[in-house]
Amino acid sequence: MTLLVADGLAKAFGGNQVVGDVSFGIGAGEIVALIGPNGAGKSTCFNILSGQVRPDRGRVVFAGTDITALSPSRRWRLGIGRGFQVAATFGSLTVRDNVRVALLSRDRLVWRFLRRASALLSDEADARLAEVGILPLASQPASTLAYGDLKRLELALALSNTPRLLLMDEPTAGMTPPDRRSTMALLRHLAQAHGSAVLLTDHDMDVVFQIADRVLVLDKGRLIADGVPTEVRSDPQVRAAYLGNDDQHPV
């Protein structure tokens, strides 16, 4: 069955129609890529799905419930994890505490005033860090991490409550090409291990077409293609969108 349904989403910022009437579905366990030239409205779509931005029109249905009006934290409790285009982590906390606070939130242990946080959930936090390969950095403040490691930490945060849907906005932005491929492989592996569906975007087309089961193409806020990678790759409209926008990453 369809895990997530986006139905007629629309959003304008100050008269600028950034997302106009976008509809699609994501099945359980499916890996879907949402691509498009710069400014196409991808991040806005992610923000609408995760609750950071309220759409002007349209509905978001997750696992049968209408979540359009729910806050980001409620959506997270229902099982939607997310990564941001610019890695968002808690800079002054150590890498371990970053994951720890997510796990504490998952277990509803946040409202403890007198217990020592450092005595809680350390093992699980370390296991999560090992999963994404940054366990050796566990006691460093997150603000000291290299960008690629921050992106991995963010992946660990997004996975912290084993979400049924992962929303990853450019999970490999700022990485070197080999790093990108290994991170995407890791993402795919972890998503399968945790049974999560993934909606992701990236500007590296090779990587995207390799990982995705299905590709959606957004141009100027409208969905212009939806299909398996090979189909989308040869779609003339898609080629036109990218070439017409003079993008530096042609398909």
Add this chain to the structure above:
Amino acid sequence: MLSGLLTALIGMGLERVVIRHLYRSAELFQLLATFGVMLIIQDLTLLAWGPADLTVSRPPWLRSFIDIAGIRFPAYDLALIAVSPAVLGLLLFLLMRTRFGVLVRACTENRDIAAALGVNQRTLSTVTFGLGAGLAGLGGALMLPDGSANLQIDLTVIVEAFVVVVIGGLGSVTGAFLASILIGELQTFGIILIPKATLVMMFLLMAVVLAVRPSGLLGTGQPQAVRQQRSQAAHPLPARVIHAGWTLIAAMAAAAPWLSPRWQSLATEMMIAANFAASLFLAMGPGGMISFGHAAWFGLGAYAAALSVTMLSAPLPVALVASVGIAGLTAAGFATAVIRLSGVYLAMLTLAFAQIVWAVATQWTWLSGGDDGILGLWPANPTVFFLLALGCTAACLWLINRTVNAPFGLALIAVRDDEARARSIGLSPEPLRIAAFSLSGATAGLAGGLFAFRTGSVFPSYASVAQSVDGLLMVLLGGLRSVADPIVGAIAYTGLHDLLLQMTSYWRLALGLLIIVTVRLFPDGLMAGWRRSLS
């Protein structure tokens, strides 16, 4: 005119000598340095012109009156009415139409990018600072004939100017102009309607404007330059520091009977200061909520204690419970009302609230005794009180340290560091912040209650801007990494204050200089410098 030019020059000089070196440190520390400058200037003016108010009469050619529609207007006032729009026009022209303006605005947006584009920021900053100082000087000179030059002018003016800028919206000159007209009207007509309440009305206006438009009348979000600082890595206290703290407390308790009253009193003052600073640290550090009006809770706590003694003849411990309760509950209510705001806007509302508490304390004479205060609150046995204060302080500091290192504290820091990220791991920032702010208010209230008994009296000044500034100075002096920082800051500040007060009558000058030197040597607080020198 001359005074404008002169202050512009002084401003530029200050920028070169003091502010220049602080651009890389957090805004709050820059603010701290300017407070240091203010203290110095206060004493320098005292040195140069003495404590008496200076007055200047209107220039002869503006002393006449002009008839408009049958009403006589003083020419000076009319000239003022003409000058301010002219200054506004010039400033707008400068900022919007000239190369200088474009550069200034570029630097406000992003200092680093502007630098990468080859903008000479050093000169630019100096000139901008000088321009600001010059305009301020001009303003001061213009209002002289209607008032007088006195030594208390500084804090009042800073607060009013701050309020105007915030109501107008940061970064909007037109907004500030509108706001000052609005406040002027409010004060003129307010005096007729509710005399004595004009101050409160100014702050109520700010509260209303910010509640409706969180970034001011014409403001558009927060420019980068005023976004609140992100403190660096939080530092859990090592076990040996905690042991040392407990040992110190135990030693003080054991030594209590042998301490002379003077030392007992100084130690109590330091404990109260540590308590107050730690509570401010909780809000500002892990909570990320800058409070310019922390004296509100201190004052409320003090009055709650005093009134429960005088009106209900409550015993001392019960009075302290009242301090905690009243201050904590009020802080909770306040936090719930303003939780949408952050950064400078929140800071301004805390200031507004403190001013309201102060005004009420001054004006509700039947309840608070007004400026005469409430007297005769001496505890029966000084040593017992000393021990009680010690116990309360220990409990407070323990609680704050525990809270910061508990899951709650971790979540609070997470929310401060990145709100969107925190929301997307299921955290709700608002309740966390409200709880932290209430706890902070409650502990500050306890400090206030203790202070009432230490001095045996309560005055409106307990809720004054100066008291809030004291707290800020202590916290910034110490640092914001762990609860030990504000404690060290409080002890250092109180000790210095006490020492300087005995040594010289120009203690403000000395303290200001010390603050500036400290900020330059330890740009992120004493304790951070200490840690660096250890490693």
